[in-house]
Amino acid sequence: MNHFSNKLIKWFEMNKRNLPWRNTDDPYLIWISEVMLQQTQAVTVIPYYERFIKALPTVYDLANVEDDTLYKLWEGLGYYSRAKNLKETALTIVEKYQGKIPSTYQDLIKLKGIGDYTASAILSIAFEKLTVAVDGNVLRVMSRYLGIKEDINLPETKNYIKLYLSDLIDHPTRSFTEGLIELGATLCSKTKPNCLGCPIKENCFAYNNSVTDLIPYKSKAKDKKEIIMQTFILKDLKGRLLLKRQTETLLNGLYLYPQVNSENLNYAIDELDSMGIQVLNIHKTKSYKHVFTHLVWHMDVHFGLCEVNSGEYVLVEEQSLHLYPMASAHKKIKK
Numbered sequence: 001m002n003h004f005s006n007k008l009i010k011w012f013e014m015n016k017r018n019l020p021w022r023n024t025d026d027p028y029l030i031w032i033s034e035v036m037l038q039q040t041q042a043v044t045v046i047p048y049y050e051r052f053i054k055a056l057p058t059v060y061d062l063a064n065v066e067d068d069t070l071y072k073l074w075e076g077l078g079y080y081s082r083a084k085n086l087k088e089t090a091l092t093i094v095e096k097y098q099g100k101i102p103s104t105y106q107d108l109i110k111l112k113g114i115g116d117y118t119a120s121a122i123l124s125i126a127f128e129k130l131t132v133a134v135d136g137n138v139l140r141v142m143s144r145y146l147g148i149k150e151d152i153n154l155p156e157t158k159n160y161i162k163l164y165l166s167d168l169i170d171h172p173t174r175s176f177t178e179g180l181i182e183l184g185a186t187l188c189s190k191t192k193p194n195c196l197g198c199p200i201k202e203n204c205f206a207y208n209n210s211v212t213d214l215i216p217y218k219s220k221a222k223d224k225k226e227i228i229m230q231t232f233i234l235k236d237l238k239g240r241l242l243l244k245r246q247t248e249t250l251l252n253g254l255y256l257y258p259q260v261n262s263e264n265l266n267y268a269i270d271e272l273d274s275m276g277i278q279v280l281n282i283h284k285t286k287s288y289k290h291v292f293t294h295l296v297w298h299m300d301v302h303f304g305l306c307e308v309n310s311g312e313y314v315l316v317e318e319q320s321l322h323l324y325p326m327a328s329a330h331k332k333i334k335k
């Protein structure tokens with residue numbers, strides 16, 4: 001075992017956090033945890049992961065789950081396309097791979113929602129293959145360690161780090177992969193890394209040159225697109241709330257209150273009218289903001305009464321609202 005790998009693995013074995021997906025080598029469970037961890041911190045993921053695998057303990061359960069149940073289990077994690085892809089991939093695994101998660105990169109990478117990182121992580125963690133998995137944590141650790149001054153979002157930078165690590169990765173690959181990720185998630189944090197406790201500080205460029213605040217280097221991200229919405233929480237004359245199930249990619253399968261992309265309330269009310277919703281009375285409450293990856297919604301929220309003459313909407317008793325997987329952007333309004 002080389003020096004880097006030896007130090008890293010020893011440190012990891014002594015310091016690793018007790019996370020539930022670390023107590024299994026079931027490829028299905030590793031896959032679920034990796035997808036959940038894609039945009040969310042480990043401590044936040046724990047209760048979602050435990051609830052999910054209790055409800056859907058095998059790939060067959062996931063392949064057969066109702067969409068509403070799946071989205072309900074996912075509610076709060078955001079990026080619902082991940083849940084949709086999980087189910088689609090579970091169906092492929094059942095139909096094409098007899099319910100077994102594939103154990104080669106070529107097969108994994110073809111599956112929906114599994115990119116280079118997730119495929120490599122599954123191979124390395126569940127199948128102990130000599131594969132390097134590079135996520136944001138690993139990029140940060142290695143760009144500091146190597147003193148990389150190029151943008152870490154560039155594919156060339158990532159490839160360079162992958163190549164470098166391919167020479168270093170050692171058995172047990174699982175501890176190597178999880179150790180690097182753990183180092184990035186704990187000691188080598190974005191701001192103020194705790195270098196004194198770091199197992200690889202001896203040869204770390206950023207630590208030895210006091211430039212941990214300059215590396216990793218990232219060029220400025222593009223501004224997010226900002227959209228103003230008129231959002232309506234409307235009840236019909238029987239007191240039922242009006243919701244619509246989304247079919248667009250961004251929030252596919254989730255429920256939203258009716259809303260219109262406009263700064264102008266009168267225009268928005270006319271639009272609702274043309275969709276079969278007649279607003280009877282209305283009052284504005286407050287404005288909310290919701291930030292997506294590339295988009296920001298500014299929502300002017302109005303409460304009111306309406307008459308509905310449209311099959312596109314569902315009418316829901318207020319006490320049953322919790323049964324409907326709501327988009328996070330509107331869930332915060334509900335609260």
Ligand code: SF4
Nearest residue numbers: 188195198201204207
């Ligand atoms: S020494 Fe500091 S900057 Fe370098 S890898 Fe360790 S925690 Fe990160």
